[in-house]
Amino acid sequence: MVLQNYVILQPGVPARLHFTDHDIQVVTVTDPTTGKPTPKNRLVFHVDELNGQKVISQYSTLSQKHAADFAPYLPGKKYTDYDFIIAVSGQGFQTQYSVQPIPRSK
Numbered sequence: 001m002v003l004q005n006y007v008i009l010q011p012g013v014p015a016r017l018h019f020t021d022h023d024i025q026v027v028t029v030t031d032p033t034t035g036k037p038t039p040k041n042r043l044v045f046h047v048d049e050l051n052g053q054k055v056i057s058q059y060s061t062l063s064q065k066h067a068a069d070f071a072p073y074l075p076g077k078k079y080t081d082y083d084f085i086i087a088v089s090g091q092g093f094q095t096q097y098s099v100q101p102i103p104r105s106k
Helices: 064-073 075-081
Strands: 015-030 037-050 053-061 082-089 096-103
Touching: 015 053, 015 075, 037 064, 064 075, 064 096, 075 082
Parallel strands: none
Antiparallel strands: 015 037, 015 082, 037 053, 082 096
């Protein structure tokens, strides 16, 4: 990817990310059942390293379950002290995320 403004996980391929900041954004998505626009909260992380390489990118999720993986690290931006190895499998409503926090050396 030329610009790599957004981190897109490939199924079965773990990615190691480091986050510097985060936001909760409201976005409008099309509900797959009704076809109508629906507002949803999205957790967005600012990424400065992807697989050991410096980047200026974002990683976001609309999944409540996946966002909960990061909940303990959000207060005080504790996530800045960790790298996260994230892997995705499945698709649609069957999508599963594996998240492994790795403390960064200081």
